[in-house]
Amino acid sequence: MQNKKILIVEDESRMRRLISDYLKKEGYSTLEADNGKKAIDVFEDTNIDLIILDIMLPEYDGWTVCRKIREISSVPIILLTARSEESDELFGFELGADEYITKPFSPKILVARVKTLLKRVYSSSKNILSFNGLLIDDSAHKVFVNDVEIVLTPKEYELLSFLAENPEIALSRETISTKVWGYDYFGDLRTVDTHIKRLRIKLGTQSHFIQTVRGVGYRFEVQK
Amino acid sequence: MQNKKILIVEDESRMRRLISDYLKKEGYSTLEADNGKKAIDVFEDTNIDLIILDIMLPEYDGWTVCRKIREISSVPIILLTARSEESDELFGFELGADEYITKPFSPKILVARVKTLLKRVYSSSKNILSFNGLLIDDSAHKVFVNDVEIVLTPKEYELLSFLAENPEIALSRETISTKVWGYDYFGDLRTVDTHIKRLRIKLGTQSHFIQTVRGVGYRFEVQK
DNA sequence: TATGTTAGACACAAAACTGTCACACTGAGC
DNA sequence: GCTCAGTGTGACAGTTTTGTGTCTAACATA
Known part of the structure; x- marks a missing residue:
């Protein structure tokens, strides 16, 4: 379960850094993208195991990225959003997101969800x-x-x-x-x-x- | 994806009925249990596809039921809780729960999560x-x-x-x-x-x- | 440096696929 | 029935794709 590659898509560099640090501490490797276009490019070129995706993004918002990625892959996706409106959450699930986390969130919760999601998707608890x-x-x-x-x-x-x-x-x-x-x-x-x-x-x-x-x-x- | 069997474990009958109605409207079939012991019995006797599990239960609380079921199965589990403490949520994930929903919740959100979880687990989303x-x-x-x-x-x-x-x-x-x-x-x-x-x-x-x-x-x- | 291993490239062999053609067949209209 | 345009089909050779042996360079190791 270790050494999984996680793509963090987030335009705010401080937030990106924060998430990345927490995940690295858990032994994951991370890649970063600060807009939707780059995210898709990186995803197509790399063997990504999980995506953490902010909704508010320049160059394709999170919804669009989610939809585009779902067309070519079933990689697990966690959506991040500042808003906590129910309709947003429902929309995210419709698009095929696996988790939906509302900002502000605790990094511990994020890490826990990443862990669970990876475990559920990639293993029957063994490598x-x-x-x-x-x-x-x-x-x-x-x-x-x-x-x-x-x-x-x-x-x-x-x-x-x-x-x-x-x-x-x-x-x-x-x-x-x-x-x-x-x-x-x-x-x-x-x-x-x-x-x-x-x-x-x-x-x-x-x-x-x-x-x-x-x-x-x-x-x-x-x-x- | 339709016609999946969902087990609702919840001691309050009104809440059980509410959840059950919403799920049935989506085409799922439901089974109900009002305490932890019954839940495990029903699970062992039936081919359950997903479990919605309240934490506060007589005769084995939700944590215990979750742990016991995880010993014998990797069926998807959604935990329901009245408290929204972070430590609880983390504990739930540790025990192998797949989702964690805090009461009060909107039935629509619940249904959406059920749908996503079933899709992720049971469908290979193939062409x-x-x-x-x-x-x-x-x-x-x-x-x-x-x-x-x-x-x-x-x-x-x-x-x-x-x-x-x-x-x-x-x-x-x-x-x-x-x-x-x-x-x-x-x-x-x-x-x-x-x-x-x-x-x-x-x-x-x-x-x-x-x-x-x-x-x-x-x-x-x-x-x- | 000598040695052994690995990766990438390439050419040729082998296998599989494709398009064409000639002829057989069919069915609709008379 | 006969005619004829349209369709079915078998054979075959040229083409494309894949399999494989081998060579060289890069790299690691002692």
């Missing part, structure tokens, strides 16, 4: 992704195929994790490249293929987890 | 086109005929998606060609026919979805 014949222990950074550990290089591990965290979704080479290599990587997309090849070799009899989606990319497939 | 005997899962880029996956080539998939997204409409070869192959494609219109043929073969017993409209093109027909 282990377990499939039939394949186990990824993120805490230990170890992977087991048929209960035998296989040793992966960092990139191989990141790639496998990313795939396994998005099961049953056809992922394009571009998406994979952006999320695993980073938004600033402009290398050959076929590099993804090369790493897929290496992963498949190491997965051996369980390579069926990685399916090719012709014309698109790859898909992590759970059922045999 | 799925579903017909009787045919299912197109766009996220996974998979197609099922009578619950058996069929593997389509990229063009076949695009063509089927386009047809299925425009049901009951006679689509000319030109329209199909423009939308599926792109406006700058100037190949033989009969190519569409060839792909329709291939699709029909793969659809097997469900090929009736694709009807020929003589002199025009094809139509995706939903009813058998």
Whole structure:
């Protein structure tokens, strides 16, 4: 649960700093954006685990950002607002926000909600992704195929994790490249293929987890 | 998302009735318990999808019920409390509650939270086109005929998606060609026919979805 | 510095897909 | 029935996409 990446979208730098400090103290890493446009850019280029989103923002308000992000992702979103009107809150939920916190709020409450939300969304309280014949222990950074550990290089591990965290979704080479290599990587997309090849070799009899989606990319497939 | 079973644990019958009415109006079914012991009994005997749990209860308070249920299940829990102390809220989250609502609350807010929580927990918010005997899962880029996956080539998939997204409409070869192959494609219109043929073969017993409209093109027909 | 490992690129091989065409078939109109 | 325009279909070759072996550079390690 540690080391999750949290994007803080807030135009007031003092508030941003405050939230960021509290979260870092809890072991999360944070990214910041001071307007809605930047928020969406950062989100598309990075593998964000949770978003804290202020409503009052320059360049797309929070509602808009929330809606746009919900079109492409189900990442958990916490809305922050100065107003505490019920209709606002209802509107936020309609747009797909997961939590709604009214300013002024206690940082402790915020941290608690972040924790709960991450826990609910990302784990059954463990950092282990377990499939039939394949186990990824993120805490230990170890992977087991048929209960035998296989040793992966960092990139191989990141790639496998990313795939396994998005099961049953056809992922394009571009998406994979952006999320695993980073938004600033402009290398050959076929590099993804090369790493897929290496992963498949190491997965051996369980390579069926990685399916090719012709014309698109790859898909992590759970059922045999 | 409808027809989910919600357990309301609350000792005041008026409040129980109020919540129950609101939820039923939204299409949920409700069960009620007026103390903690009964709540746990009911939960163990029934397939509950969400619990609304008051803190002040005879026979095990809400904290205890929450803890006991968390030992055996990860069902979503919303805590209700008259107090609004921060420490209480934090304690609730520690115990594994998913939401925390302070009385007095607006029933609308409650319903909104129930909805969001259910959606988050039970739906994968996927892009799925579903017909009787045919299912197109766009996220996974998979197609099922009578619950058996069929593997389509990229063009076949695009063509089927386009047809299925425009049901009951006679689509000319030109329209199909423009939308599926792109406006700058100037190949033989009969190519569409060839792909329709291939699709029909793969659809097997469900090929009736694709009807020929003589002199025009094809139509995706939903009813058998 | 020597050695071993990892990452990225690339070319070629292998596999899969696509468009075209010719011919068969169908059905509507006469 | 016959005609004919429109549609169905099988075959095939060219094209596209993916798989894979290998090379080089970067990097870490001792």
